[in-house]
Amino acid sequence: xxxxxxKNIRIVLCAPVHPGNIGAxxxxxxxxxxxxxxxxxxxRYPDAQAQxxxxxxxxxxxxxxxxxxLDEALAGVGFAVACSARSRELAVREVTAREAAVEAASVAxxxxxxxxxxxxxxxxxxxxxxxxxxxxxxxxxxxxxxLNLAAAVQVMAYEMRLAAMSGGASPAQPRQLxxxxxxxxxxEHLERAMVEAGFFNPQxxxxxxxxxxxxxxxxxxxxxxxxxxxxxxxxFERRKPERMKNEGG
Amino acid sequence: xxxxxxKNIRIVLCAPVHPGNIGAxxxxxxxxxxxxxxxxxxxRYPDAQAQxxxxxxxxxxxxxxxxxxLDEALAGVGFAVACSARSRELAVREVTAREAAVEAASVAxxxxxxxxxxxxxxxxxxxxxxxxxxxxxxxxxxxxxxLNLAAAVQVMAYEMRLAAMSGGASPAQPRQLxxxxxxxxxxEHLERAMVEAGFFNPQxxxxxxxxxxxxxxxxxxxxxxxxxxxxxxxxFERRKPERMKNEGG
Numbered sequence: 001x002x003x004x005x006x007k008n009i010r011i012v013l014c015a016p017v018h019p020g021n022i023g024a025x026x027x028x029x030x031x032x033x034x035x036x037x038x039x040x041x042x043x044r045y046p047d048a049q050a051q052x053x054x055x056x057x058x059x060x061x062x063x064x065x066x067x068x069x070l071d072e073a074l075a076g077v078g079f080a081v082a083c084s085a086r087s088r089e090l091a092v093r094e095v096t097a098r099e100a101a102v103e104a105a106s107v108a109x110x111x112x113x114x115x116x117x118x119x120x121x122x123x124x125x126x127x128x129x130x131x132x133x134x135x136x137x138x139x140x141x142x143x144x145x146x147l148n149l150a151a152a153v154q155v156m157a158y159e160m161r162l163a164a165m166s167g168g169a170s171p172a173q174p175r176q177l178x179x180x181x182x183x184x185x186x187x188e189h190l191e192r193a194m195v196e197a198g199f200f201n202p203q204x205x206x207x208x209x210x211x212x213x214x215x216x217x218x219x220x221x222x223x224x225x226x227x228x229x230x231x232x233x234x235x236f237e238r239r240k241p242e243r244m245k246n247e248g249g
Numbered sequence: 250x251x252x253x254x255x256k257n258i259r260i261v262l263c264a265p266v267h268p269g270n271i272g273a274x275x276x277x278x279x280x281x282x283x284x285x286x287x288x289x290x291x292x293r294y295p296d297a298q299a300q301x302x303x304x305x306x307x308x309x310x311x312x313x314x315x316x317x318x319l320d321e322a323l324a325g326v327g328f329a330v331a332c333s334a335r336s337r338e339l340a341v342r343e344v345t346a347r348e349a350a351v352e353a354a355s356v357a358x359x360x361x362x363x364x365x366x367x368x369x370x371x372x373x374x375x376x377x378x379x380x381x382x383x384x385x386x387x388x389x390x391x392x393x394x395x396l397n398l399a400a401a402v403q404v405m406a407y408e409m410r411l412a413a414m415s416g417g418a419s420p421a422q423p424r425q426l427x428x429x430x431x432x433x434x435x436x437e438h439l440e441r442a443m444v445e446a447g448f449f450n451p452q453x454x455x456x457x458x459x460x461x462x463x464x465x466x467x468x469x470x471x472x473x474x475x476x477x478x479x480x481x482x483x484x485f486e487r488r489k490p491e492r493m494k495n496e497g498g
Contacts, residue, residue, distance in 0.1 A: 028400055033390040056393060098411075139410060141282040144305060151277055151403040154396070158404050161388060162347075199484030211477060219468040228460060235448030236485040 005108035010036035015119040023053030024150030030057035032157035037064040038073040078111030078177035082132035085145040092217045100136030101159035110174040133217045178226040254357035254413045259285035264368040272302030273399030279306035281406035286313040287322040327360030331381035334394040349385030350408035427475040
């Protein structure tokens, strides 16, 4: 149980291009009491520009963790928020930055939480968004919604500080949410079983897996629930051999 | 009566030092639908750095009004908000950024409103603060509350947009949720299949079905999602006969 949920919230920047933005993001984080910065394949880092823009948040910058891919940055995370200006079809549940912050701060009392930001030019890819449980959008001018990366981090960090400080409605019993790895393991298992059962054709995937991801993301699966679901899938997989044995006996 | 209160809100930067911050402030403003920028005795302006950091908010920058003193920038203003990280004695009434935004947006429906920001190093002077009606502070890390100037403008502009939109638009599209009967049909189907697969024993149900219900209730299943889930269960049910046929042929 973290005394301070802000200590359990990490900021993940996917493929940031400008080192100045990395530094400014570190500063934005520190002003709001966040300290864990993950950089996924940054184009230029470390860099003097990042240092300069970080100002007196150089400690956050110095402890930043550089990852090769997003999955690495999400290891151990119980709740991941994709932060994007664009909404998109078939993505995870979409909420405002403020709503996302309340949920994130609540989970962060017991488990690691990630806020994931996309590249300056392209934002988050659909694959990246679908690794997360919710999509948070910052309400913006529809004619120019392009917040600077560090400015978006500032707004999200600000909302999370307010949510964390307000105490928030902490649930009666904190739920043990499945980690990123456990969820991905379940999705792989389910997909494999559906292929074998002839329900899912990887050659013509349509949108089956993204839809199922969206559904389960909304449910915010607990660890034990993932175990139950995998048990069900496993029972279906095993079905044939067991019946054969019974019928043979 | 302004249709859009945001059109009645000006951002005033007192003695900004770095042109990059002026450009970034212009961008922050435009993303939130603000367009009136006042610069009181800027150290370097115009400047290429300001242009670059403004990105596609160069129109806001181009229309910025340069003033010699704060009084000039506040001409015609009905309500002025001093924005500062520091609270101080003998100042005007002190509120949070969020509370200030609600008041500002309310006044801005009928009269010009100003949000006044201090110099990067020293912030606002007491004289400047006392020109305003309220002092708005952005809740921050007490050990490092030094938001970048443009980042502070971003947070204030964001709060004013939300206040003007009164709570912010909910991005959610109305979803076609499954009916009670559809849900019950799915639960029955799933239970039947699990019994047949040997995963679920109705004699010793434990809490499997209630747990699954709780899980799917949280997801608030859509009609189409129930159809997908039933399709998956059906495919698993069909599995044995199909395999038998193949193996027999």
